[in-house]
Amino acid sequence: MQDAKIKKRLTKSQLTTRREKIVSFIVLAIAALIFVFPLIYMVGTSFKSDLDLQMHPENIFPTPGQWTIKHYTGFFINGDGQLDNMPKWMFNSLWSTALTCGLTVLIDLVVAYVVVFLRWKGKQVFMKSLFAWMAAPTVIATAPGLALFQTVKTALGVNNFASTYALVYFWLTIPGIVGVFNVILMYNFFKTIPIDIIESAKSDGASHFKIFLKIVCPLAKSTMLVIVLFTFAASWNNLQGPQLLMAGEGQAIQTITVALAESYGGSSAWGAQGVSMATALFSLIPVLIIFIFTQNRMIEGLASTGVKR
Amino acid sequence: MITENENIVNDKDTFLSLRHLVKVYPNGEKAVYDFDLEIAKNEFIVIVGPSGCGKSTTLRMVAGLEDITDGDVYLQNDLLNYKPCKDRKMAIVFQSYALYPQMNVYQNIAFPLTINKYPAPVVNETLLSVAQVKKLLESIGIERIAKAIFSQHSKRMKRKTLVEELAVLLDIEPCSSKLLVGLFRSLDAATKNEIAVKKDVVLSEWLKKLDEKEAAERTKLQESGVKLNEKFHVLNDDGTEKIVSRKLTRFEIRTRVYETADKLDLTPYLDKLPKELSGGQMQRVALGRAIIKNVPVFLMDEPLSNLDAKLRLTMRSEIVKLHNRINATTIYVTHDQVEAMTMATRIVVMSRGFVQQIGTPEEIYGDPVNVFVARFIGSPSMNVFEMEYDKSKNAYTYGGFDIPASKSFKAKYESFYAEKCAEFEQINANFDLTAREKILKVLSVLGENKVKAQTAKKSNLITRTVNFFKSIAKKKEKEKEDVWEKERTVAKEKLEQLRSRTEKGDKVLIGIRPERLEIEKAEAGKKYDGYYVVEPTLTELLGGEYSVHFEFCGRNTVGKLDAKYKLKAGDKIAVKFSAADLYVFDPVTGDVIK
Numbered sequence: 001m002q003d004a005k006i007k008k009r010l011t012k013s014q015l016t017t018r019r020e021k022i023v024s025f026i027v028l029a030i031a032a033l034i035f036v037f038p039l040i041y042m043v044g045t046s047f048k049s050d051l052d053l054q055m056h057p058e059n060i061f062p063t064p065g066q067w068t069i070k071h072y073t074g075f076f077i078n079g080d081g082q083l084d085n086m087p088k089w090m091f092n093s094l095w096s097t098a099l100t101c102g103l104t105v106l107i108d109l110v111v112a113y114v115v116v117f118l119r120w121k122g123k124q125v126f127m128k129s130l131f132a133w134m135a136a137p138t139v140i141a142t143a144p145g146l147a148l149f150q151t152v153k154t155a156l157g158v159n160n161f162a163s164t165y166a167l168v169y170f171w172l173t174i175p176g177i178v179g180v181f182n183v184i185l186m187y188n189f190f191k192t193i194p195i196d197i198i199e200s201a202k203s204d205g206a207s208h209f210k211i212f213l214k215i216v217c218p219l220a221k222s223t224m225l226v227i228v229l230f231t232f233a234a235s236w237n238n239l240q241g242p243q244l245l246m247a248g249e250g251q252a253i254q255t256i257t258v259a260l261a262e263s264y265g266g267s268s269a270w271g272a273q274g275v276s277m278a279t280a281l282f283s284l285i286p287v288l289i290i291f292i293f294t295q296n297r298m299i300e301g302l303a304s305t306g307v308k309r
Numbered sequence: 310m311i312t313e314n315e316n317i318v319n320d321k322d323t324f325l326s327l328r329h330l331v332k333v334y335p336n337g338e339k340a341v342y343d344f345d346l347e348i349a350k351n352e353f354i355v356i357v358g359p360s361g362c363g364k365s366t367t368l369r370m371v372a373g374l375e376d377i378t379d380g381d382v383y384l385q386n387d388l389l390n391y392k393p394c395k396d397r398k399m400a401i402v403f404q405s406y407a408l409y410p411q412m413n414v415y416q417n418i419a420f421p422l423t424i425n426k427y428p429a430p431v432v433n434e435t436l437l438s439v440a441q442v443k444k445l446l447e448s449i450g451i452e453r454i455a456k457a458i459f460s461q462h463s464k465r466m467k468r469k470t471l472v473e474e475l476a477v478l479l480d481i482e483p484c485s486s487k488l489l490v491g492l493f494r495s496l497d498a499a500t501k502n503e504i505a506v507k508k509d510v511v512l513s514e515w516l517k518k519l520d521e522k523e524a525a526e527r528t529k530l531q532e533s534g535v536k537l538n539e540k541f542h543v544l545n546d547d548g549t550e551k552i553v554s555r556k557l558t559r560f561e562i563r564t565r566v567y568e569t570a571d572k573l574d575l576t577p578y579l580d581k582l583p584k585e586l587s588g589g590q591m592q593r594v595a596l597g598r599a600i601i602k603n604v605p606v607f608l609m610d611e612p613l614s615n616l617d618a619k620l621r622l623t624m625r626s627e628i629v630k631l632h633n634r635i636n637a638t639t640i641y642v643t644h645d646q647v648e649a650m651t652m653a654t655r656i657v658v659m660s661r662g663f664v665q666q667i668g669t670p671e672e673i674y675g676d677p678v679n680v681f682v683a684r685f686i687g688s689p690s691m692n693v694f695e696m697e698y699d700k701s702k703n704a705y706t707y708g709g710f711d712i713p714a715s716k717s718f719k720a721k722y723e724s725f726y727a728e729k730c731a732e733f734e735q736i737n738a739n740f741d742l743t744a745r746e747k748i749l750k751v752l753s754v755l756g757e758n759k760v761k762a763q764t765a766k767k768s769n770l771i772t773r774t775v776n777f778f779k780s781i782a783k784k785k786e787k788e789k790e791d792v793w794e795k796e797r798t799v800a801k802e803k804l805e806q807l808r809s810r811t812e813k814g815d816k817v818l819i820g821i822r823p824e825r826l827e828i829e830k831a832e833a834g835k836k837y838d839g840y841y842v843v844e845p846t847l848t849e850l851l852g853g854e855y856s857v858h859f860e861f862c863g864r865n866t867v868g869k870l871d872a873k874y875k876l877k878a879g880d881k882i883a884v885k886f887s888a889a890d891l892y893v894f895d896p897v898t899g900d901v902i903k
Contacts, residue, residue, distance in 0.1 A: 196407035199374050204421040204602070205395035214424070218411040 046071055046277035053273055071274040072282075086279060089256040094286065096169050096255065097235040103177040104231045105224050112186035113212050117198055127187070134180040145175070146244050165253055168245045176235055182227045189223040190216070225294045232290050236283075256283045324350040324385060324638055325371075325606060331379035332366050332662075340366045342662045342746055344380070348640070350605075353632055355641045357649035358659035359685070364642045365610055367659075371640065372401050372608050384606065395425075397606075400599035404611040406591045408583040408598075415566055415579040418597045422562045426554045431543040433535075434484040435526045439519050440541070441485035442492075451512050454479070455504045458493050473560050483560045492518065569601045572631075589620045596628070600635060607632070607639040613648065625652060646686050650674065658682050661753035678901055680894040681754045683820050693820045694862035695896065698722065705819055705893075707862045710841055712819070712886045718893070718902075725895065725902045726807060733804040740797055748796045751803065754899035806897045817902070818894035825890040826868035828857060831881035840883035848876050857882060 010018070044061040045053070049068045056063060115123060149171055158167050193216065201211045217224075239257045246253050254262070260280055330344040341363040348354055356364040369375035371382055373394030382389040389397050408417050416423075445454065461474045468490065475486040492515055493501075500507055530537070536544045543551045557565075570576045573593045583591055592612060599607060612628070613621045629652050632639050643649055649656050649670070656673045658665045658681070666678045677683035683691045696705040696712070703719050704711045736744040809815070831842050846865070847858040855870040859882065868884060870876070893902045 194405055194407065196403045196405045197409060199394075200401065200403060200407035200598075201409070201420070202374070203372060203394045203397075203399065203401045204598070205425040206420075210424050214420075215409055215411075 042277050042280055046274060046281055048274060050274070071278040085251050085254075085259065086282070088252055089254055089259045090283070092169075092254065093236060093256040093283070096173050097232055097286075100173045100176045100235045101228050101231045103173065104179060104182060105227055107177050108182045108186040108227055109212070109217060109220065109224070111183050112190045113208075113216060115187055116190040116193075117211070117216075118208070130180050130183060134184070141175075142240070142244070145171075149245060161250075161252070164249055168242075168249070168253060171245055172238075172242055176231075176238075179231065179234075182230065185227060186220065186223055189220055193219060229290060229294045233287065236287055322349055323347045323383075324352075325640075326383040327367075327371060327380070328383070329380040330367060330370055330377060330382070332363065332370060332375065333378045340662050341370070342664075342750070344664055346657060346664075346667060348638060350638055351636055353629070353639045353641065353652055353654045354657060355643060355649040355653035355655075356657045356659060357643055357646055357685075358665075360644055361661075362659040363662040364644075364657075364659050368608050368610055368640060368642045372399055373397050374401075398604045399606040399608055400602045400604050402595050402599050402607070402609045402612045404614055406583075406595040406612075406615075408591060408594055410583055413580050413582050414570075414575060414586070414594050417583065417594055418569055418575075418601055419562050419566045421598060421602045422557050422565060426556055428552045428554050430540075430550045431553050433526070433530070433537055433541045433543060434482075436523060436537065437482060437541040438485040438488040439523045439526075441481050442488055443516070443519060445479065445481065445485075445489075446512065446515065449479075451508045451515070452505055454489065455493065455501075458490065473563065476560065477564070483558070565601055569597045572600070572634075573597050588616050589624060592616060592624060596631065600631070605638055607637045609639065609641045611643055612641075614643070614645070628652070647688060650686065656686075658685060660685075660756075661749070663750045663753045665754065677892065679754045680818055680820065680899040680901075681756065683892055683894070683901075687822055689823050689856070689867050691820045691822050691892070692826070692861075692864070692866045692868075693818055693894070694864040694866065695816050696819050696862060698815065698817045698893075705817065705891075712891070713888055714891075714893075715888045722902060725900075726810060729895070729898060729900075730804070730807050733800065733807055737800050737804050740793065740800065744800070745793055745796045748800050748803075751898050752799065803897055810897075816896055818896050818899075819886075820892040820894060821886060821890055823856075823867045824869055825887075826866075827885040827887065828868045828870045829883045829885075830870070830874040830876065831883040837883040840885050842881055842883045844879070844881050845876070859884070 041060055044059070047067050047069065048056075048062040049066045049070070052059075052062050052066050062068070114120075115127060149167075153164075153167060156163070156167070158164050197215060198211060201215050206214065237257060238255075239261060242255050242258045243261065246255075246258055251259065256279070260276060260283065325348040327344055327346045327348070330341055331339070332341040333339045344363075344367050346354070356367060358364050366375060370377050371389075373389070373392065377390050384398060409420065412420065457478055458471075458475060461471055461478065472483055472487045472490055475481075475490065476483040479486065479489075496504075496511065500511060504511065538544055538550065545551050566579075567576065570579055573596060575590070575593055575597060578586060578590060578594075583594065586594065592615075595612070609628075613624055616624060625648060628641075631637075641648075641652060650673075651670075653670055655667065655669055657667050658673060660681050666673060666682045668676070673682060673686050677686065680693060684693060694707075696707045698704075698714070699706050699711075700719060700722075702711065703716070704713045706712075736747055829840075831837060831840075841861065843859045843861070845857045845859045848870075849856040849858075850872060852872070854872050855874075855876055857868045857870050857876070859866055859868070861884070868882075870882065876882075894900065895902055
């Protein structure tokens, strides 16, 4: 009996830590709930029946006994036995995002390597203009970009689906890959690589290409993942740009975000709301997968790019 | 061009030649002045100097990591100036080791081999392997071969690995062991198990197969008209071996990496990452990466300064042993004079970009050319104090204490100053670039008021633009301005000082090494003639001896006293300065008077 009592007695500092833990847990739980609430509502709503949607929009989850998966059923093959638009949208979003990510990482690596490890005139000016560029808000490029897009479209005589598709996605991916922030992130990381390593590789007989491929790129893995995550999130969630370019081009050309905003958002049918929620949930899957794979590296990468020297 | 030829004739035994190297950085700062050194094969050259003296810059110029502003580097009469560092046949070891952090030790050591191509003779593998296998069957017999294969085979490994292991085990080429494994696999399971019984059958079968293979290859070669020599190397039309530049195979790399790792006791760590190694191991990996390149010249940039004291001691001898074993020529940069003294065959002492002295450790220690070298080399460093030279007495005096100078010193003193006066008059009369550099060198010896080189200060874009316009406006004025004003004044001052001392004796710098001071414990009542009797300010017992500090000529002076004399507080010591051990330096230029 006495032994048990002695065991249970905690020191003062242990008590304090425990108290701190409890308080922080409560605060964080509340914060997390606020952030996650829309997501929970989305999940709940996607399982509501049409009647429930109409009668009880205030409930988070469907009325007991009225759960339905009907909004998920029409995803791939619609009621007419045709291929639904949903896979097309996912495919559009996926390949354009993947391409943007890949090209972004490649461009960032090459630019950062050239700036950090090669000697050329005007390097300082180049870096300074990059920083200056970062200060300019991206939104100001929207109107001139759109005007240019229309001009090019007319000039090239783009009128059928295939050519419109190609032009629109070219316009979406290519400007997306030159994010200055990412270049600077990579630049900062490269600056932390000791120059001795590069010089040693040089004297070992490696060309710049080999140094880039075998020494620098493997070292930059975590920064690459951070950039992939940032670019993926930005490109996947991009709404305004695609919406402007795809206006009036039909549903098949759309990305998932545009489709979510247009095809369902504008519709007033009660049933459409359920499908919209289900689609939104579905569109989160790639982001989740990317996050799961990159989160550790991302935290590590952010820490190393931000703090070191 | 004629001079070029002369050089080549003169430098018959020169291996690596650094001729009048000069480095000026883009911001106008001159880091190395006229570095001139001829290095023979197998020499261990140590460049030593305080930090920022241009020693690393010199090394980097030789390595090709830094552009050479002026001067030439020759390796066996082959101009290297414009070659990229990979073509210079040199290996560098850095202070930070510069290991590739994402690669393990094996990959780090193998890196130079994996990315380069090496010239090698073209071998006809089929014929070579047939010949080797036949020889093997004759010499050790089929039974033992089968045993060897079984012993390796049981480990359930890939065929490629098995082939390589077998090649190492039987000391044959991998193509031959591949053929052997192929032959062995073609046997059925029953024969494999009873190979001892059926060995004659199998042997004849194998020999038949080998003969067939050889015959087929021979006819093929005859048809295509390719000729081979007795080593199965493909020959050119003129009868020489055909050499092709190719990448090394995995097997070749592996053997060489293991060989190198063995030399450095690194075999147990081959699959570790650099971050899992200790400093000494990392150092050895860096050395291994340099050795495996099999190049004639090694460049080391303070490779031991990141190690702790004890390890530094062992690695020091390791490096020297390694240098001797692989017959390398080494240039080693350090700021530690002990390293320089213990390792070098020749030492180069540098200060502020100037080479102060080049010589063997004995020369540098026993015969320093100026006060900088004298102070820098030796531990504890040389005692240097100012005394007056009395010409009439031919002795150095300070506060009534006399040290007699050697008999011939007076003549030396006079001729030295006559010479120096003439030199400085020449400098003042014609103050050009070389004269200015002479003045800078004198200042570097004495370590006094450093004349600032024209360095561009780090400035932002706006001030730089403003300065640019200002400089345009002021261009004409600037031409009139004397940029060497300071140096000119220094030169004039020095000349005046030199002139003033020729008439009568004057102050000189006297140096003596602590270990050459003759110190005794002074006993009360005893008379010490010619000795300087003083109470030490500090005595440190170093075990076998005391390090005794005392005041002399207003300077703290260090000497050594055997520990058998027990020194107590209040005890006095008697110090004798013998003329033979004294170094006399001129305080104006810092050069030794002899």
